[in-house]
Amino acid sequence: MTKPAITVKHVSKSVADRELLHDISFVIDQESLVSLIGPNGAGKSTLVNIMLGLDDQYTGTVTVADGQRIHYIPQQIVTHRQQLPLNVHEYLSVGVTPLYSGTRVTRDFATELGHVGMDSTVLQQPLASLSGGERQRVAIARALLTEPTILVLDEPLAAVDFSSRTGLYELIRHLQKDHGMTVVLVSHDTESVLSISDKVLCLNVSLHSDCHPAQLESAAGTVVQTMHHHC
């Protein structure tokens, strides 16, 4: 019997007469990998902000199960040229500072970097000198340091070149199973996320589908066509 990690019931949100979310309801089970997909402007980020407790201007209810610790990896991780130098050690230290992590982190940086396929030689390197894929791996390592039970990744591969994407998706799936985490993956990279997801939530203001990827595929021919049709 699976237990719910996050339960969303009848969530709606409007801003200045524009409906951003309409009557959204779903359950994310513990230790599952759920993809939230949809086109730009579908309300994915709005829904994530509500689930993270960063936006309280909505109707409906969002319940996070007791004892769950959420870690959020935002879409943009040091990619603009004006960014000041920040090395990997400092980036990891920001995440594990007790004021932000809410816990005393005991794991060491080198071990956690090893879990994401990197070694400790990057610790003194500026974050901006790493590739998009390496930065995402470092961001995931920072999340793992805080031992989250729920990991929310917003467009994790937006700044990652195509050849590195498959490896990163596989890494996310492997870590999710290995650490027994609940992972919420926000993406519009439909084809890639379907192969690793336990469940797909297809959003475009309202929820168009909430099912296993295989059911989605068999329902309407190819997966991509289905996504485009629904979203």
Added chain:
Amino acid sequence: MELLTYTFVQYAFVGGIALAVVAGLLGPFVVQSQQSIASDMFAHVALAGIGAALLVGVSPWWGALPALLMVSTLVWWLLNSELYSADAIAMFFLSGGLALALAFIHIARDTAFSIESYLFGSILTLTSSDLVAILMAALLVVSSVTLLWYPLIGATQNPPHVVPGKRTPQLILLLYFLILAIVVWVGIKTIGGLLIGALLVIPVLIVRAHVRSFKGLATGSIGAAITAVVCGLLISLFFDIPPSSLIIGVLILLFIVQVVYRKLSTRV
């Protein structure tokens, strides 16, 4: 060199170096938050506080402090409301502060008062009590920034660090604004309200291309700010030029030198 034995000169060096340390330390956070104009906004708000202090008959410099602390809290609250953009809020307080200052100073009609000493600083007229206040403020800033080093880096990032379900980064940002207000308060007494922004920002621009970490950036910025203050003050002892302009002049020169050096070294 006999000039260096004068007490007022020694006070200027001690006060100037204290300012350089806090400005160099906080500068990377100011640039990272992409709100460099905030220091200028606070300086103009300080002028309104100075004007209000003149009206009620208290020390103008001390009058600036509550105005700075109140407005920094107000600015933080307005930014958090997400109703107004950061640049619009900055312009509101920048112009509003100046308008209020103009009105207060005009009504006070204090003929002995010189607004110029707060606009462009009066580092060579520091008293022992001024110096004690500056050193205490510097100690507060250095200890706060050191203690909250990583939380401050996270809160001033763009976009800021997110902690699900908690407002901790936003509260750290409030502390950052209060710290910035204190640095501006030290600045208006020493280098001047209109020039403190340059001491916060230019050292960071000088150093940023030559370091690989945030800690290196802060260390380098402190070094550049101290170099500028010491050189500017030394030159002002021999030429009849305001020390504030010389300090900023040295910073601009250092910036140009590092740009040329970087261009030449990349070409080689």
